Every structure is written in C-alpha cells, then in structure tokens.
Amino acid sequence: MAVFNIRNREIECKIVYYGPGRCGKTTNLEYIYRSFTKQVSGKMVSIDTDGDRTLFFDFLPMGIGRVMGCDVRLQLYTVPGQVKYSSTRKLVLKGADGVVFVADSMEIRREKNMLSLKDLHNNLKGYGSSVFKIPLVMQYNKRDLEGQIPLMSIDQMKKDLNAQLKVPDFEASALTGNGVGATLKECLKLTLKSLQRELKWTE
Amino acid sequence: MLREAEIYGSQGLFRESLQKYIEARKLIEENPKIKNRASLLAAVSKKIRSVEKALQEVDQAPAATEMSSQEQDLVKKLFAYSPDKDQDAIELEGALALAKFGQFERALAEFKQLQEKDNLRLAASKNIIRCYMAMSDTDSAVDEYTRWLESERFSRRQMEHLGAFFQNMIDKRGLDVPLPALGTVQGGDATVMENDDLAEDEIIDISSIVIHFESGPQAGKQLAVEVSFQTGNVVSLLISSRDKEFIEGLDVGVKLNNLQFFSPIAIFKGSGVVTAKTRIASGPKQGDYSLDIRITGAE
Ligand SMILES: Nc1nc2c(ncn2[C@@H]2O[C@H](COP(=O)(O)OP(=O)(O)OP(=O)(O)O)[C@@H](O)[C@H]2O)c(=O)[nH]1
Ligand SMILES: [Mg+2]
Numbered sequence: 001m002a003v004f005n006i007r008n009r010e011i012e013c014k015i016v017y018y019g020p021g022r023c024g025k026t027t028n029l030e031y032i033y034r035s036f037t038k039q040v041s042g043k044m045v046s047i048d049t050d051g052d053r054t055l056f057f058d059f060l061p062m063g064i065g066r067v068m069g070c071d072v073r074l075q076l077y078t079v080p081g082q083v084k085y086s087s088t089r090k091l092v093l094k095g096a097d098g099v100v101f102v103a104d105s106m107e108i109r110r111e112k113n114m115l116s117l118k119d120l121h122n123n124l125k126g127y128g129s130s131v132f133k134i135p136l137v138m139q140y141n142k143r144d145l146e147g148q149i150p151l152m153s154i155d156q157m158k159k160d161l162n163a164q165l166k167v168p169d170f171e172a173s174a175l176t177g178n179g180v181g182a183t184l185k186e187c188l189k190l191t192l193k194s195l196q197r198e199l200k201w202t203e
Numbered sequence: 204m205l206r207e208a209e210i211y212g213s214q215g216l217f218r219e220s221l222q223k224y225i226e227a228r229k230l231i232e233e234n235p236k237i238k239n240r241a242s243l244l245a246a247v248s249k250k251i252r253s254v255e256k257a258l259q260e261v262d263q264a265p266a267a268t269e270m271s272s273q274e275q276d277l278v279k280k281l282f283a284y285s286p287d288k289d290q291d292a293i294e295l296e297g298a299l300a301l302a303k304f305g306q307f308e309r310a311l312a313e314f315k316q317l318q319e320k321d322n323l324r325l326a327a328s329k330n331i332i333r334c335y336m337a338m339s340d341t342d343s344a345v346d347e348y349t350r351w352l353e354s355e356r357f358s359r360r361q362m363e364h365l366g367a368f369f370q371n372m373i374d375k376r377g378l379d380v381p382l383p384a385l386g387t388v389q390g391g392d393a394t395v396m397e398n399d400d401l402a403e404d405e406i407i408d409i410s411s412i413v414i415h416f417e418s419g420p421q422a423g424k425q426l427a428v429e430v431s432f433q434t435g436n437v438v439s440l441l442i443s444s445r446d447k448e449f450i451e452g453l454d455v456g457v458k459l460n461n462l463q464f465f466s467p468i469a470i471f472k473g474s475g476v477v478t479a480k481t482r483i484a485s486g487p488k489q490g491d492y493s494l495d496i497r498i499t500g501a502e
Contacts, residue, residue, distance in 0.1 A: 128411035128429035
C-alpha cells in the first residue's frame with residue numbers, strides 16, 4: 001500500500017523483487033545501490049546469512065524526484081527465495097505496489113522459476129490481489145552465462161513464465177548490470193501509472 | 204561438466220553442483236583412458252566433499268535468527284502498518300511486526316511493557332501468549348498466564364477472555380496442558396469488551412473475504428471480495444454491479460455464518476453481520492455497492 005500524503009504531495013511506494021532462491025534478486029539491488037547513487041536516499045540493508053542468502057529481506061530506499069507534482073519515494077525490497085522462508089516471503093510482499101519477478105535463466109532452475117511464480121500468485125491472492133492485477137515486470141537474469149553453461153532460450157522462458165501474463169520482460173545480467181535499470185524503470189512506470197489511477201492523483 | 208559444477212557451486216547452488224560433480228566422477232571412473240585419471244578423480248572427490256559440507260551448512264541454517272537491534276528497529280519502522288493512528292497503536296503494531304519476523308525476545312519485552320497501558324493490556328497479553336506458543340514454550344506461557352491470574356491488573360472479563368483464547372490455542376495444537384482455574388480472580392472494573400463481539404485486536408489485517416451463501420436464491424454459491432478498508436472488526440467491501448444477484452441477499456442486518464477470511468498470517472473461518480450497504484452514486488465505481496460487515500466471530 002503506497003503511503004500518499006496529499007498535503008505534502010509525497011508518495012511512497014514499494015516494489016518487491018521476487019523469484020526463486022539464488023536467482024539474483026539481491027544482486028539486482030546491489031547493482032542499483034552502486035549505480036544509481038543520485039537516486040539512492042539511504043543505506044541498503046541486507047539481512048542475510050553468512051552465505052549471502054537472504055534471510056529476511058533486503059531494503060533500499062530511493063528518491064526519484066517529482067512525478068506529476070508529487071515527490072516520489074521508492075522502497076525496494078527483495079524477498080528470501082529459499083523455499084523454507086515462505087512465511088517471511090509473504091510478509092515482505094505485503095503492501096507491494098509493484099513486483100519484479102527475477103527468473104533464473106539456467107536450465108537447471110527451470111522448474112524453480114515456475115514454482116516461484118506460482119508462489120507469488122498464491123501469496124498475492126492471500127492479499128486480495130493477483131499476478132494479473134499487480135504491476136509486474138519479468139526479468140530473465142544471468143544471460144551473461146550464455147555459452148558457459150546450459151541456459152534456457154528467451155523464447156522458452158517467455159513460454160514458461162509469460163505466455164499468459166504478457167507483462168513487459170527484460171533480459172538481464174544483475175552481475176554486469178545489463179538490463180537492471182531497464183527492468184526497474186519499467187516496473188516503476190507501471191506502478192506509478194496504477195497508483196495514479198487508484199489514488200486519483202492529479203497535478 | 205566440471206565447469207558447470209564449478210559455476211553452480213559459485214552461485215551457491217550446491218545441490219546442482221554436487222549432482223554435476225557426481226556425474227563427472229562417474230564418467231571418469233567409467234573411462235580408464237582419461238589422462239591423469241587418478242589425480243582427476245582425487246580432485247573431483249575433494250570437490251564433492253567440500254560441496255557436501257557447504258550444502259549441509261545451508262540446510263542446517265536456522266529458519267529464524269535474532270537480528271541486530273538496528274535491524275529490528277528497521278522492521279518496526281517498515282512493517283508496522285499504522286497510517287495516522289495514535290502512538291499506542293503504532294507501538295503495538297511495531298511489536299507485532301517483530302513477532303511476525305520471529306524476533307520473539309524483543310517482541311515479548313515490548314508486549315510486556317505495553318501491558319502497563321490499560322487500553323493495550325488485553326491485546327499485549329494475547330500477543331505474549333502467541334509469542335510463547337510460537338516459540339513452543341508452553342511452560343512460559345502458562346507461567347505468565349498464572350501470574351496474571353494472581354495479579355490484580357486484569358478484570359474477570361479480561362481473564363475469561365484470555366483464558367478462552369489461550370485454551371483455544373492449546374486445543375488447536377492438540378496439546379494437553381491444563382490451565383489454572385479462574386475461580387480465584389477478583390472481579391475488576393476495567394472491562395474492555397463491551398459485548399460478545401470479537402475484541403478489536405483479535406482481528407489483524409484482513410485482505411479478502413469469501414462469503415459462502417447458505418440460504419436464499421444464492422444458496423451454495425460463494426463470492427470472493429477484496430477488503431477495501433478495515434477499521435477494527437469492521438471490513439468494507441466493494442461489490443461490483445456485475446455481482447448484482449449476490450447483493451440482493453446482503454441487506455443490513457443479514458447474518459453471515461460462513462465467511463472465510465484471508466489475512467497475511469492465516470486463513471480462518473468466521474461469521475459476521477452486514478452493518479451498511481450503500482450504492483455508489485457517482486464516480487468510476489458508480490453502480491457498485493459498498494458493504495460493511497462486522498465480524499462477530501472467528502475460529
Ligand atoms: N553470472 C551471474 N551470476 C549472477 C547473476 N545474478 C546473480 N548471480 C549470482 O548468483 C548468486 C545468487 O545471487 P543473489 O543475488 O544472492 O540471489 P538471491 O535471489 O538474492 O538469492 P536468495 O536471497 O537466496 O533468494 C550469487 O553468487 C550471484 O553472484 C548474473 O546475472 N550473472
Ligand atoms: Mg537475496
């Protein structure tokens with residue numbers, strides 16, 4: 001749920017990075033933290049294990065300036081992808097205004113991607129939303145590994161994950177940063193559009 | 204194959220990595236002609252051992268750990284959903300957020316402090332029971348409860364309510380734990396609950412509802428609706444004009460005995476009564492209905 005302060009014309013919205021364990025959600029945020037220094041408005045907080053697995057969430061606050069006369073503040077979160085942290089995952093998803101689904105391009109993770117998307121759908125339904133309603137963007141991550149290990153083709157991934165949804169999707173490498181900004185920008189665009197409709201916020 | 208195993212390992216995908224190493228070992232074993240076979244086998248076996256160890260560490264990582272106190276502060280700030288409510292509500296929700304994230308020690312400490320406030324005592328006490336039960340520390344919950352019984356801070360009504368709440372939790376878990384009887388408690392005056400409705404704090408953030416119709420023309424059907432707004436135990440729903448046939452059966456005063464509530468932490472059943480029904484006269488939702496349901500019971 002976005003927090004909208006009409007008097008100060010401030011809006012705070014929440015975008016959650018979702019996806020199977022080890023798909024690169026935290027790496028996405030780390031890249032954003034390093035590269036969008038102008039927009040980043042505070043420290044990135046990662047609550048993880050020694051092995052870098054997200055245990056609770058990552059959090060990154062940003063300020064993206066004025067949009068339609070409103071000061072837009074953005075909170076980015078990642079959920080823990082490991083199956084065993086399902087209740088935390090749901091807690092972190094709560095109140096999301098937009099979602100980036102990070103899919104792992106490695107062939108061996110094919111099924112994990114699909115299970116995670118289903119998990120997202122179920123959790124959103126628990127909050128009265130769904131993958132069809134929420135502003136959603138799909139990212140096919142780890143494309144830099146092409147040629148090194150078996151990756152799924154983009155066509156294959158679209159068929160697996162985006163055939164029904166038909167949301168904007170991007171090839172990316174969170175490690176090199178390729179596609180990371182484009183993914184976030186598109187998700188932000190969709191999220192703000194939907195909030196404008198919902199909150200009837202005008203200039 | 205070895206490179207694949209190496210990459211999976213470096214990404215923390217130990218299960219996948221292990222599998223590849225084992226395949227590789229098999230291949231090497233089956234091919235006596237491979238160069239440096241012995242040393243290769245030794246190297247792969249060494250890899251297998253180290254990946255196995257890493258895998259074990261991941262699998263045994265605790266499901267919940269204690270955060271640093273700064274992290275806990277952040278959780279309170281980020282996950283206490285209390286837009287423009289009073290300070291008390293914010294504090295209660297902050298402690299609740301900690302509990303939801305498994306930070307029970309600190310949550311307990313905060314709930315115990317909130318018990319000092321008359322208006323929060325009941326809610327805080329329930330959450331203390333919840334925390335101990337979530338920690339599977341029934342003994343402490345019973346100790347705590349016994350202390351409350353002996354103290355004079357709770358009214359009889361409050362203790363009755365807490366007792367029922369606690370008993371219900373014990374039953375749900377299939378435990379056989381006797382609770383001390385209420386007999387000794389003095390009657391107090393600080394009655395929080397006005398009527399037999401569920402106390403407000405009992406209900407947390409309901410995001411959607413499924414109404415199962417038990418009688419009338421829609422009997423046997425069900426309607427799933429998002430909650431557009433919630434204050435305490437009253438939820439507001441927006442019912443689309445497309446669902447007209449359902450709206451007719453939902454007049455003010457109608458009791459709904461078969462409701463299903465979806466909240467972030469649980470799905471539960473319960474009952475409610477329609478307290479308001481308004482047809483939206485203008486704007487984009489024109490023609491739709493806004494319906495208020497007061498929740499009167501939950502299982
Ligand atoms: N080659 C490559 N490696 C990546 C990429 N993105 C992430 N990784 C690696 O994959 C591993 C997991 O990345 P994380 O960002 O921690 O994954 P996560 O989705 O946050 O994982 P959980 O927190 O367990 O859910 C790390 O070793 C990253 O370096 C990528 O685009 N290319
Ligand atoms: Mg992570």
